[in-house]
Amino acid sequence: MSRYRFVIRNYFDIRLYRNQIRAVDAVIFSTPEYAFGIPGVLKNALDWLVSSGEFTHKPTGVISASPLATGGDKAHASLVQTLKVMTADIQEEYKLIVPVVRTKMDPNGNITDPELERSLLTLIKHLAARISNANHH
DSSP states (O other): OOOOOOOOOOOOOHHHHHHHHHHSSOEEEEEEOBTTBOOHHHHHHHHTTTTTOTTTTOBEEEEEEOSSTTTTHHHHHHHHHHHHHTTOBOOGGGEEEESSGGGSBOTTSOBOOHHHHHHHHHHHHHHHHHHHHHHTO
């Protein structure tokens, strides 16, 4: 019987990924909801960092969007829970749920809803203020 040796090469450089997260002042996640949760690839990417400390006290924004009126609230809750386990700094001002997202964007992905635009800018301003305060201490 012949023996075959299969080598699966994974070109995902976990050290580079961890260094990139460690190097930034803040992170914003924007995710759709799939089957009432976050996409598997996002969960897998976070699982690589659960115990390594890159998100410890890192200001982190969380945005979910859905064509449903719930705005991806289950994915949002799941992502926030995972990030809190990782001790990310997630304040209410850094969170946004976007219901019926298709009514708030054009087919090219441009925001057409003034309230959504204001909400996104407010989230970014809060994160920027947090970063600015941290850098001055």
